[in-house]
Amino acid sequence: GRGLAPATLLQHASALPFLAPSRLVVVEGLVTSLSGRRGSADAWQPLLDFVPLMPDSNHVVLLEPPPKEQGDRDVVGAHALVTALKRMPNVTVTQCAALRARAFGGGPSEVESWIERRARDHGIAIERAAIGLLADLAGANLRMIATELEKLVAYTNGRPITATDVEVMTPLARDESTFELVDAIIEGRAAHAIVMLRRVLEETSETPIAVMNRVARAIRNLVRATELMEARASEQAIGEATGSRGYPLTKLMRQARATSRAAAESALRAVEAADTEIKTGKRTDTLALELLVVHLATLAPTGRGARR
Template identity: 30%
Template sequence: MAGMLYLFHGEDILAAREALDLLLREKIPPEVWDLAVSRLEGESLTPAALIEHCQALPFLSPCRAVIVEGLGKRLEQKGEGEAFLARLRDLLPRLPSSTLLIFWERARLAATHPLVGLVRPLGEVREFTPPRGQDLARWIAQEVRRQGAEITPAACDLLAATVGTDTWALRHEVEKLVTYVGPGGRIDERLVDELASEARLSDIFALVDAIGQQRRARAMLELRRLLQAGHHPLYILSMIVRQFRLLLEVKGLPAGERRPEAVARTLGLHPFVAEKVVNQAQRFSREELQRIYSRLVEVDREIKTGRRDGEVALELAVVEVAGRQ
């Protein structure tokens, strides 16, 4: 019997994390995760190391889990990527029955991506797409109820317009709002406006503006303001990543569809946010946006895997991408 093989991909990181946690709980007792679960960084992983982890026998558990994050980009490269693919083609059909192998990509992979083509015939491919439009409003309402409160439709719409489709950031905002109103309380538009972020969103815009203008000192000042306001580094990072993802999406639109009203309609943004995004997108080339976005995703991984302290990682990233002024 072959091993268990999965590919998780897509931008809804919260949903992917929850699915991964559920899958691990189904297969391995949580009390032995430290011994039975290996997490590997795809950027530095060698084929030999992956094979070694996959062939290791489980200890105090019915199976062993191997989670590989961020391998997809390497597999698209010529030379090294092609060689890695060849090793995977040999490994995956012969995966030990006691091994649970999960590839996790924090971005959506095209149907033609080599990793999708490798996993689909042998295992399960799951795409995690963030909710949008009315689906996003329903997600917010359900999350508020799950945490023990109620929210008005207008408050749902405002929260979605302010925070966007990042469900991790939305959950953080909902926690703050529910804590404020208490169990059984009601969240309305006024409360969202007060607590959830016009000021914080303006600070995010100011930080991105400073990066676009290559004003390092100003960017660091805006970052420190966000940190001093008590926001968690991962929360700040999620908002910055979301902003640069929007800028990339705007750059990818045909020239005639980059007007604020068209962007608001196409990307499902509040008109105020769409206007700011359109103006900011003009400060960057597509290549600059891709470089910055890739660096921010790498910082996210560094923080979540404990390789770097959150505040330190954020400050280093801003220093790197914001120029010398």
């Protein structure tokens, strides 16, 4: 939408469909590009005059990105052009919020529930641990998840998709920087955790919310592992309960032995508090994540957890 002139948009929006019953015109970021520019709404008055007269066969979609960080002001919804469009009977304004990739309380997250429904609707057999790991790796990027499911179906060739399959086939699973960050947090290496956090946010496509999701998942597994260890459960039982196996399970067992159930539960409450701060607008997601990383690292036992 940047640099788009009203006359150009009207030219495309008024053209009759060719060899099709309808015509769809999609413009990305138009209102965002106009934000802060004086008189921008007045300049687009020709669009406001055209919309009521637009043929029923034609449709214009103004697709706008979400705020860069949770808690930022909704400049799109408050823009004069959008306000004027909302008043028109043939205009629909829909705000699509990203599904929540974290769940606190034991149940599946919104993203995990979406993956489960998607798999069921397409006849895909996938294990619960694989669903959790895929949600952890992709966050709320549903398009990426749908693509990964298609790849996993081709790879498994009819058998149920496992967590190991996700680790092998999903590119994000090979992002060692993020896993190193989570390990540094759990093991109490605060300085290294901050360095890795900045590297992940600056050098990868990970968002603060996606990183917090991974941290939350790791802490939930740590809580579960410490609970089961207190109950003298076997390593196999802990692996089944947390969806961990191989080296990740060995690492989780070591981390659980180096802490206590009370400390792990305190860390989980800190994650929940940070999540609330973001949702209520008290802090931006980046600031909340940075403070959380430091706080969690200070909760971890010093020395014992630092051994690798």
